[in-house]
Amino acid sequence: MGTNQMWGGRFEEGNSSEVIAFNESISFDQRLAKQDLQGSLAHVKMLVHTKILSPIDGAQIIGGLEKLQAQLAAGTLQFSSAYEDIHMNLESLLQQEIGPVAGKLHTARSRNDQTATDMHLFMQEELGQISDRLVDLLKVIVTKADQNVTTLMAGYTHLQHAQPISYAHYLMAYYEMFMRDLQRFQAAQASADNSPLGAAALAGTTFPIDREFSARELGFTKVYQNSLDAVSDRDYLLDFLSAAATVMMHLSRFCEEIIQWNTYEFNYLELSDEYATGSSIMPQKKNPDVAELIRGKTGRVYGELFSLLTTLKGLPLAYDKDLQEDKEGVFDAVDTVKTCLSLFAGMLETLTVKKDQMAAALQDDFSNATELADYLAAQGLPFRQAHQVVGKLVHYGMDHDLPLQEMSLEQLQQFAPEIKADVYEVLAPKQAVARRMSLGGTGFEQVREQIKRAQAKLNGEHRQSISRNNMSD
Numbered sequence: 376m377g378t379n380q381m382w383g384g385r386f387e388e389g390n391s392s393e394v395i396a397f398n399e400s401i402s403f404d405q406r407l408a409k410q411d412l413q414g415s416l417a418h419v420k421m422l423v424h425t426k427i428l429s430p431i432d433g434a435q436i437i438g439g440l441e442k443l444q445a446q447l448a449a450g451t452l453q454f455s456s457a458y459e460d461i462h463m464n465l466e467s468l469l470q471q472e473i474g475p476v477a478g479k480l481h482t483a484r485s486r487n488d489q490t491a492t493d494m495h496l497f498m499q500e501e502l503g504q505i506s507d508r509l510v511d512l513l514k515v516i517v518t519k520a521d522q523n524v525t526t527l528m529a530g531y532t533h534l535q536h537a538q539p540i541s542y543a544h545y546l547m548a549y550y551e552m553f554m555r556d557l558q559r560f561q562a563a564q565a566s567a568d569n570s571p572l573g574a575a576a577l578a579g580t581t582f583p584i585d586r587e588f589s590a591r592e593l594g595f596t597k598v599y600q601n602s603l604d605a606v607s608d609r610d611y612l613l614d615f616l617s618a619a620a621t622v623m624m625h626l627s628r629f630c631e632e633i634i635q636w637n638t639y640e641f642n643y644l645e646l647s648d649e650y651a652t653g654s655s656i657m658p659q660k661k662n663p664d665v666a667e668l669i670r671g672k673t674g675r676v677y678g679e680l681f682s683l684l685t686t687l688k689g690l691p692l693a694y695d696k697d698l699q700e701d702k703e704g705v706f707d708a709v710d711t712v713k714t715c716l717s718l719f720a721g722m723l724e725t726l727t728v729k730k731d732q733m734a735a736a737l738q739d740d741f742s743n744a745t746e747l748a749d750y751l752a753a754q755g756l757p758f759r760q761a762h763q764v765v766g767k768l769v770h771y772g773m774d775h776d777l778p779l780q781e782m783s784l785e786q787l788q789q790f791a792p793e794i795k796a797d798v799y800e801v802l803a804p805k806q807a808v809a810r811r812m813s814l815g816g817t818g819f820e821q822v823r824e825q826i827k828r829a830q831a832k833l834n835g836e837h838r839q840s841i842s843r844n845n846m847s848d
Contacts, residue, residue, distance in 0.1 A: 396456070398459060398696075399456045399459050399460070400460045400461075400702070401454050401455070401456055401458065401459060401460050401461060401464055402456065403702055403703050403706065404460055404461045404490075404493075404702055405454050405461050405464070406497075406702075406706060407461050407490075407493040407494070407497055407702075408447050408452065408454075408461055408465065409444075409447060410492070410493040410496040410497050410500075411461050411462060411493050412443055412447065412465065413496060413593060414489060414492040414493060414496065414572060415440055415465070415480060416437060416440050416441075416592070417572065417589045417592035418480070418483075418484055418572060418589055419433055419440070419480055420433070420437070420589070421573075421584060421585055421586075421588045421589040421592070422479075422482060422483065422584075424585060424588050425582075425584055425585050425588075427482060427483065427583065427584070428479060428482065432479055435473050435476050436469070436473065436476060436477065436479065436480050438473070439469045439472040439473035439477060440469065442472055443465060443469060443472065452468065455467075460486070460490075461493070462486050462489050462490065463486075466478075466480070482582065483573070483575065483580040483582040484573075484575060484580075485574075485575045485576035485577075485606075487574070487575070487576050487606040487694040488571045488572055488574040488606055489572075490698075491571040491605060491606055491608070492570065492571055492572045492593070494612070494701070494702070494705075495567050495568075495569065495570065495571065495595070495611070496593060498563070498564070498567040498611060498612065498615060498705075499564060499568060499594070501709045501713075502560055502561075502563055502564035502567065502615065503564065504713065505560050505709070505712055505713060505716070506557055506560050506561060506564070508713055508716040508717055508720070509553060509622070509716060510833060510836045511716075511717075511720055512553060512719060512720040512723075513550060513553055513557070513829070513833055513836075514833055515720045515724045516546050516547070516549055516550045516553070516723065517547075517550060517829045517830060517833060518724075519543075519546055519723060519724070519728075520543035520544075520547050520550070520822070520826055520829075522543075523541070523542040523543045523728060523730075524543045524819055524822050524826070525541065525805075525819060526542035526543065526728060526730045526733060526734075527539055527541065527542070527730075527733060527734045527737060527804050527805060527808060528540060528541075528542045528545065528643070528733040528734075528736070529733075529736055529737055529740060529742055530545070530742075536736070536737075536740040536741070536742045537742060538742050538743075538745055538746075538807070538817075539737050539742050539743065539804040539805075539807045539808050539817075540808060540817040541808055541819060541822050542728065542730075543822045543826065544816075544822045544825075547822065547825045547826065547829070549625065549629055550825075552625045553622070553625060554829075554832070556621060556625060557836070559614075559617070559618035559621060559622075560615070560618050560622075562614065562618075563611065563615040563617075566610065566611040566614045567611040567614075567615070568595055568596050569595060569597045569599055569611070570586065570589065570590035570593060570595035570597065570598045570599065571599050571605035571606060571608070572586065572589045572590065572593070573586035573589060574599060574602035574603075574605035574606050575602065576693075576694070577602060577603055577606055577692075577693035577694060578602055578603075579602045586598050602693075603692050603693045606693050606694045607692050607693045607694060607698070609683065609687055609698065609701050612683060612701055612705055613680070613683060613684065613687075615705065615708070615709075616676070616679055616680040616704075616705065616708055617680060619676050619679075619680070619708045619709075619711075620673075620676050620677050620680045622712060622716075623669075623672070623673040623676045623677070623711075623712065623715065624673060626670075626673070626715055626716075626719055627669065627670045627673040629719070629723075630663075630666040630667070630669050630670040630719070631670060633646070633663065633666045633722075633723075633726070634663045634667060634670070637666075642729060642732050643728070643729055643733050643736075644727065644728060644729060645726065645727040645729065646661070646663055646665075646666075646722065646725075646726050647722070647725035647726060647727075648661075649721070649725060650665045650666075650721065650722040650725065651663055651664065652664045665719075665722050666719075666722065669715045669718065672711050672715060675707065675708075675711060676708050676711055676712065679704035679705065679707060679708045680708075682700070682704050683700075683701060683704055686698075686700045686701070734804070737804040738778065738804075739776075739778045740778075741769050741772065741773075741778065741779060742804075742807075743779055743780065743801075743802045743803075743804060743807050744765050744766075744768075744769050746801050746802055746806075746807045746810075747761075747765045747768070747779060747794075747798070747801065747802060748761045748762050748764075748765045749761075750794070750801045751764060751765070751791055751793055751794070754794075755793070756791070756793060761791075764790050764791045767790055768782075768787065771786075771790070780802040
């Protein structure tokens with residue numbers, strides 16, 4: 376009977392319809408058409424450069440590939456599951472354009488190094504876009520922080536009021552987290568910067584190819600040094616998924632606090648109408664759906680990381696069909712991270728900070744207790760003893776509904792004669808924040824220094840981003 380598959384010469388019968396449907400990947404890997412055409416152009420140019428292919432054949436193939444690129448850009452390329460994957464589809468379409476000479480394109484190449492090259496190119500591009508969106512979010516955070524240096528709020532441990540801090544200081548903590556995320560994505564991009572093209576199926580090729588030539592054509596700075604590793608390596612995808620899971624965790628933490636602080640009980644923040652929704656039954660509701668969905672989508676990105684780790688854990692070298700499972704999860708994680716970063720940046724930029732409400736929460740919460748303990752330690756009292764004294768004062772204040780700063784000097788001195796009239800300056804929340812001038816502390820000047828350093832850093836990242844984009848153009 377035979378089969379009309381491009382690989383079907385050894386087969387007498389074709390696959391069943393169920394196997395064809397199960398085996399195909401064109402339904403999702405058609406997303407790699409752009410990269411597949413880029414890789415094919417680089418490969419044919421290398422074949423001509425090394426005289427494996429004649430200039431006449433090379434020019435004909437290049438012309439056909441460029442026509443397919445134009446059709447792809449116009450959205451007129453049609454793919455078929457009869458050809459299994461994006462590589463076979465494009466080869467078939469190229470044959471329709473230029474005839475049998477299209478078959479020479481596959482000289483010294485396998486689908487194994489072809490699909491690996493496509494994914495490397497895809498990740499290089501997508502990681503650049505993710506990094507750009509992270510830089511945009513970092514700029515929003517720094518701008519918001521710059522507007523709120525003297526905005527006071529309660530700092531929390533165990534979800535309990537701990538000490539007064541600057542809201543800008545709180546925001547800059549997330550700046551640090553997301554800056555580390557940016558570095559992780561940049562490291563993942565460097566990991567993807569490695570050309571597998573020319574490794575062929577697993578053992579290299581007998582043709583006198585020039586892998587460095589094709590790598591340069593594609594913009595790679597490195598070439599895999601082992602052909603087995605080149606076609607089976609998916610570490611760069613794990614690097615991306617690990618960075619993606621971490622940035623989603625950070626977004627989720629931030630969303631959790633926005634959701635809490637947007638409640639009636641806290642009332643620290645109000646979301647813009649653009650990033651909230653209403654209730655179908657309760658007219659008063661303003662729900663933080665965007666923040667909740669970002670928090671919820673974190674789980675799917677975690678799942679993509681663990682899915683690929685599980686797929687890879689038992690695979691023998693070199694290529695196995697299991698590796699087809701590397702794509703859908705990565706595609707989904709890329710789309711999820713990009714969307715969440717953009718939406719979160721917009722949500723943060725447009726939310727309203729209720730400064731008076733934040734400051735009011737510090738008036739009777741005893742979060743200035745540590746200030747009094749430090750004050751007593753500065754008077755010569757051992758800190759452990761000062762801690763105990765202030766603990767008793769807090770107990771007294773709670774019994775009498777009396778914050779520390781509203782107690783009379785006489786009441787304070789009943790517990791600690793060392794307390795003087797200047798203590799009230801220390802107990803004021805604004806002073807409590809301003810005085811914390813240790814490196815990285817919440818003191819206003821320290822926070823301004825954090826913001827200044829961040830602005831300088833982001834200006835540098837902006838220049839690098841422009842440079843990357845110009846290179847890709």
